Amino acid sequence: xxxxxxxKRSFAVATFVLIGLCILCLCLLPQHCLTVGIAFLCxxxxxxxxxxxxxxxxxxxxxxxxxxxxxxxxxxVIAIEEVVEEECFKENRIKISxxxxxxxxxxxxxxxxxxxxxxxxxxxxxxxxxxxxASTDNEHNSVVITNEAGVPVLYRQIAGLVxxxxxxxxxxxxxxxxxxxxxMIRFGSRVDVFLPLDAETIxxxxxKVTAQKSVVAYL
Numbered sequence: 624x625x626x627x628x629x630x631k632r633s634f635a636v637a638t639f640v641l642i643g644l645c646i647l648c649l650c651l652l653p654q655h656c657l658t659v660g661i662a663f664l665c666x667x668x669x670x671x672x673x674x675x676x677x678x679x680x681x682x683x684x685x686x687x688x689x690x691x692x693x694x695x696x697x698x699x700v701i702a703i704e705e706v707v708e709e710e711c712f713k714e715n716r717i718k719i720s721x722x723x724x725x726x727x728x729x730x731x732x733x734x735x736x737x738x739x740x741x742x743x744x745x746x747x748x749x750x751x752x753x754x755x756x757a758s759t760d761n762e763h764n765s766v767v768i769t770n771e772a773g774v775p776v777l778y779r780q781i782a783g784l785v786x787x788x789x790x791x792x793x794x795x796x797x798x799x800x801x802x803x804x805x806x807m808i809r810f811g812s813r814v815d816v817f818l819p820l821d822a823e824t825i826x827x828x829x830x831k832v833t834a835q836k837s838v839v840a841y842l
Contacts, residue, residue, distance in 0.1 A: 680730050685802030685835045692822070692840040693801060694832040695734045695778050696814040698723040700839075701753055703824055708817045709759075711741055711767055711777055716817040717824060719839055721832060722753050723783075723814070729807050732834045733768060734816060735776050735842075736801040741767035742793050751784045758815050764789045764806070768799045774842050777817040780808050802835040818842070 686693055702720040707713075723729055747762040762782040769775040780789050791806035799805070808814075816839065818824070823841045826832060832839060 681728055683835045687801055688838050690841050691838040692734045694834050694837040694839050695731050696721050696723055697727040697834050700826050700828055700830045703828055710765055715820060717822055719816045721814045723812050730804055731780060731806050733799045733801055733803050733805050734778055735768055735770050737768045737770035737799055739793050739795055739797045739799050740769045742795055749782055749784055757781055764791045766793055779815040781813040783812040
C-alpha cells in the first residue's frame with residue numbers, strides 16, 4: 624500500500640492547524656488540566672492518521688475482464704436503474720451508482736480499457752452524495768471511455784457533502800487501461816457508471832464492491 628500524492632497539501636494544512644491548536648490549548652489550560660491538553664494532542668494525532676489512511680492506494684492485482692466492466696471505486700451499490708443520460712448520450716442508459724464512505728479508498732480507476740473520448744468537469748453543489756439529484760447537481764467530473772468495439776461507457780465522479788475537490792488526470796485521446804488509476808475524490812463521494820441498455824448487470828443494490836476487482840456488468 625502507498626499514499627496518494629494528493630495527500631501533501633491536505634496533510635500539511637491539517638498538521639499546521641492541529642499543532643497550532645495543541646500549542647494554544649497547552650498554553651491556556653491551567654496546569655491541573657494538562658491531561659486535557661494531552662488528550663487533545665492524541666486526538667490530533669488520530670486525525671492526521673485518518674488523513675493518511677484516507678489517501679491510501681491499495682496494492683491489488685487487477686481483475687482484467689475483456690467484456691466486463693469492473694468497479695471504478697470501492698463502496699456500496701446504492702442504485703441500479705434505467706435513466707436518461709442527458710450530458711453525453713441523450714438517451715436511456717443503465718446507471719450503477721456506487722457510494723464511497725469516508726472509510727473507503729477514494730482513488731478511482733478505469734472500469735474498461737479503450738480510449739478517453741470525453742472529459743468534462745462541472746462545478747456544483749455539495750449535497751449528500753447518496754441523493755439521486757447529486758449526480759447532476761453536485762460538483763462532478765464526467766469521463767467517457769470507448770472500447771475497441773466502439774462501445775462507450777460513461778463514468779462520473781461526484782463530490783459529496785464533505786468532499787471539496789475532484790482530481791482527474793485524463794485528457795481526450797489518452798489511452799485507458801482497465802484498472803489503472805484515473806484520479807480521486809476527497810472525503811466522501813460517489814461514482815456513477817452509465818452502461819448501454821443491453822449490458823448485463825451482475826450486482827445488486829446493497830452489494831459491497833471493490834475497485835480493480837469487482838465486475839459489475841458485462842457489455
